[in-house]
Amino acid sequence: MAEKIRNYINGKWVDAARGKTFESRNPADNRDLVGTVADSDATDVDKAVTAARKAFREWSLTPAPHRGEILYRAAELLVKRKKELGELVCREMGKVMPEAMGDVQEAIDMTYYMAGEGRRLSGETVPSELPNKDAKSVRVPIGVVAQITPWNFPIAIPSWKMTPALITGNTVVFKPAEETPVCATRFVEILIEAGLPPGVLNMVHGFGETAGEPMVRHPEVDVVSFTGSNPVGERLAGICGSMHKHFTMETGGKNPIIIMDDANLELAIEGAIWGGFGTSGQRCTAASRLIVHEAVHDRFVKMFSERAALLRVGPGSDKKTEIGPVISEAQYRRILDYIEVGKKEGAKLILGGNALKKGKHANGYFIEPTIFIDVQPKMRIAQEEIFGPVVAVLRARNLREAIDIANDVPFGLSAAIYSQDVNKTAVAERDLNTGLVYINASTIGAEIQLPFGGTKRTGLGPRDAGGRGGALDLYTQWKIIYRDYSGRLQKAQIDKE
Ligand code: NAD
DSSP, X not given: OOEEEOEEETTEEXXXXXXXXXXXXXXXXXXXXXXXXXXXXXXXXXXHHHHHHXXXXXXXXXXXXXXXXXXXXXHHHHHHTHHHHHXXXXXXXXXXXXXXXXXXXXXXXXHHHHHHHTTTOXXXXXXXXXXXXXXXXXXXXXXXXXXXXXXXXXXXXXXXXXXXXXXXXXXXXXXXXXXXHHHHHHHHHHHHHTTOOTTSEEEOOOOIIIIIHHHHHOTTOOEEEEEXXXXXXXXXXXHHHHTTOEEEEEOOOOEEEEEOTTSOHHHHHHHHHHXXXXXXXXXXXXXXXXXXXXXXXXXXXXXXXXXXXXXXXXXXXXXXXXXXXXXXXXXHHHHHHHHHHHHHHTOEXXXXXXXXXXXXXXXXXXXXXXXXXXXXXXXXXXXXXXXXXXXXXXXXXXXXXXXXXXXXXXXXXXXXXEOSOHHHHHHHHHHOOSSEEEXXXXXXXXXXXXXXXOEETXXXXXXXXXXXXXXXXXXXXXXXXXXXXXXXXXXXXXXOO
């Protein structure tokens, strides 16, 4: 049954002002209509931002531990409803059930973690250079935050963004991906049920240009947090720079796994299969490049392709499925185009390369796990994010060459190395220019208690998720307070002879 999905503005569920809607469909079976969704524009955005601005003062003055109690309740509701939410992620986004449940688990972890921050939002107290004076720093909320998210983690990524913004006392205007609006709505409903007051969290559905960009350009929005593709992120960075808004973006990756000649090959293959084909390659941290030492290259390729050939592609709701559909027709065509590009560039296709169109695949967007070998570092399939089940295998003569190839892309999100030599892994750890580095583990699987994000053109600004240098830095600014209780004018040391 299709749901009617509305905007949530100032504590009320409302249709888009212009009365338009769009559809969200199941990528495994496009006959299945998941939701009919409000197609919003600048008018709806303005109402949502106005509500968020109005709610800001009271929310920012609510003690952070009380804000945390609301998030604890939300986390508990997520735990209770995990299965139902997982099934929705599977239906609307296409993930296989264990991964869909994982998406919800990440939101649970994040919500509990940020709830705890309500009692930890600490600054520093330092000694003053003068007597009878003290000096401290406190985190203060910034104001109205606009959050724009992609479809590939339809509950987890909204939780990365909303929970830190809310715990720190900001109010939020949220535009989820147009591919997964029902998942986003369920998460928002849970936060509301947990007790968020009207206006504190507002959701506006719609498309990037008509709903997302007016949000970014709105003069009453103070902070913009974006996760999605690189060209959109860079465009929004320009707008925010010119309007002096706080901004963060986390975008694409072209994440490598280096497999050295002394690697445990069975382990490396499991990592490469999971990283390359898990979530149908639609993770920003997907292992889309394997850089293999020449001494083990042929053996690795044989074992890897034999293992990949066994992967079962189908609807995520089928327990036997290991690889679900890709998200949309547009993405399906894009991936198939990249496979043609790879062939034309002279890479050798050794597995897959086709769409699956019969039987259980007839009404969805299914693509075979695809492997190219003899890929050269400057080929487009080695440089550009494909975001599908397509893996490029490159050859390297030694560790130095492997690291140079790994770093020779515009992105810098995640990288991994498989080697049993601690000295080699230490060099890789130091020299890989990415935000995340994994040793003897795949490129995917980040944990929420550390910041998540990348270097170079992947990321800009403070990172998502927890820990020092994580999301709290995006949603707060420092206020420095000096209190002089000497009762006389005391000049700072710089103002004395
Ligand atoms: P996308 O850039 O097309 O869309 C992301 C969001 O931006 C959507 O909500 C969309 O409506 C909105 N948007 C599009 N144009 C806009 C505009 N002009 N103004 C404002 N908003 C606009 O990306 P996608 O296809 O949804 O997601 C896939 C991308 O996301 C991949 O590149 C992937 O690597 C990246 N991603 C990155 C991370 C990370 O943390 N680094 C995590 C997940 C996904």
